[in-house]
Amino acid sequence: MRADKTLQIRDVVAGRGEKVKAYLTIGETPNGPIRIPLVIINGDGDGPVLCLTAGVHATEYPSIMAAMRLINDLQPSQVRGAVMIVPVVSMAMFQSRLPFISPVDGLNLNKIAPGGTNGSISEILAHMLLTEVIAKAKYHIDLHAGDFGEMLLPFAGFPLTGNADLDRQGEALARLFTPLLISIGPESGPLALPFVGGIVRAATRLGVVSILGESDGNGTLEETDVRVHYDGVSNIMRYLNMIDGEPKIVGKRLKATDRFLIRAIKSGLVRLKVKIGDTVAAGQELAEICDVFGETVEVVRAPRAGIPGLIWSHKVVNTGDPVVRCWGTEPAPPFPETDRFIREAA
Numbered sequence: 418m419r420a421d422k423t424l425q426i427r428d429v430v431a432g433r434g435e436k437v438k439a440y441l442t443i444g445e446t447p448n449g450p451i452r453i454p455l456v457i458i459n460g461d462g463d464g465p466v467l468c469l470t471a472g473v474h475a476t477e478y479p480s481i482m483a484a485m486r487l488i489n490d491l492q493p494s495q496v497r498g499a500v501m502i503v504p505v506v507s508m509a510m511f512q513s514r515l516p517f518i519s520p521v522d523g524l525n526l527n528k529i530a531p532g533g534t535n536g537s538i539s540e541i542l543a544h545m546l547l548t549e550v551i552a553k554a555k556y557h558i559d560l561h562a563g564d565f566g567e568m569l570l571p572f573a574g575f576p577l578t579g580n581a582d583l584d585r586q587g588e589a590l591a592r593l594f595t596p597l598l599i600s601i602g603p604e605s606g607p608l609a610l611p612f613v614g615g616i617v618r619a620a621t622r623l624g625v626v627s628i629l630g631e632s633d634g635n636g637t638l639e640e641t642d643v644r645v646h647y648d649g650v651s652n653i654m655r656y657l658n659m660i661d662g663e664p665k666i667v668g669k670r671l672k673a674t675d676r677f678l679i680r681a682i683k684s685g686l687v688r689l690k691v692k693i694g695d696t697v698a699a700g701q702e703l704a705e706i707c708d709v710f711g712e713t714v715e716v717v718r719a720p721r722a723g724i725p726g727l728i729w730s731h732k733v734v735n736t737g738d739p740v741v742r743c744w745g746t747e748p749a750p751p752f753p754e755t756d757r758f759i760r761e762a763a
């Protein structure tokens with residue numbers, strides 16, 4: 418959708434050339450209203466509407482920090498089109514420093530989309546976010562990071578829709594966002610990520626070109642991780658000609674073929690032998706588990722070759738607990754729309 422003279426969401430109105438910061442009220446608790454912050458940067462020039470959401474999981478701080486920085490850095494005079502930014506979708510999780518689920522109703526916002534008006538507060542929030550904010554945009558990026566306890570390899574994900582044009586644009590955005598890895602897959606199978614029930618998948622069903630942007634995190638706020646989001650969004654805005662400059666892609670992209678999870682069989686203290694992003698061979702040692710007497714009771718090995726994409730930072734495991742999740746990968750096939758921006762790694 419092209420930015421009109423003004424962009425309006427409920428009573429929040431941003432005219433051409435304006436940056437407006439406001440709250441939308443979703444519901445209430447006995448303590449007061451439940452609100453989400455919304456910023457609309459309505460550029461001077463013509464262009465598409467891009468929506469950025471962060472804090473669907475509100476302890477994934479690098480993504481939130483990047484959204485905040487973009488709010489400050491993007492000036493209407495430099496923007497063609499409009500950018501709508503929700504820096505923290507779940508304020509309840511943000512204020513209480515709780516990962517994954519809302520303290521209000523115990524639901525994971527990224528598992529219940531598209532939500533609905535006839536549900537609990539997270540379902541109402543998902544529905545409102547999708548139908549009243551994200552649906553006003555042509556493009557959407559949902560910014561996430563490794564949550565508490567998760568060391569995560571940055572990647573960008575897009576769920577295939579079957580609409581060739583939309584799928585092509587989604588892949589372009591994913592390739593522009595990620596520093597290395599893209600995960601693009603259908604609704605079921607080993608690459609059903611972004612998940613069914615996730616905000617991104619639901620947004621694509623509304624016809625929005627929506628991608629998932631992930632960085633490392635683990636409850637920390639490191640500049641390297643903030644940059645993944647900031648640079649990814651900036652690349653996409655340059656590609657869409659919303660701001661000046663050319664996108665920069667450093668080195669070739671990797672495409673995920675599947676994911677596999679390695680769980681502990683024995684219980685004890687875990688000593689990791691790999692990091693996220695390493696290349697591991699079939700049979701390679703990933704971790705060692707020792708019992709309370711310090712004796713090694715299990716050597717955790719990779720069942721086949723892959724790249725550790727998620728390592729849980731918990732140091733003690735019980736039987737069945739996840740230790741490492743790996744990506745299977747292959748070089749991404751040629752993609753002329755974005756390959757022209759590739760620079761070789763220094």
Ligand SMILES: [Zn+2]
Binds near residue numbers: 473474477561562564
């Ligand atoms: Zn998340």
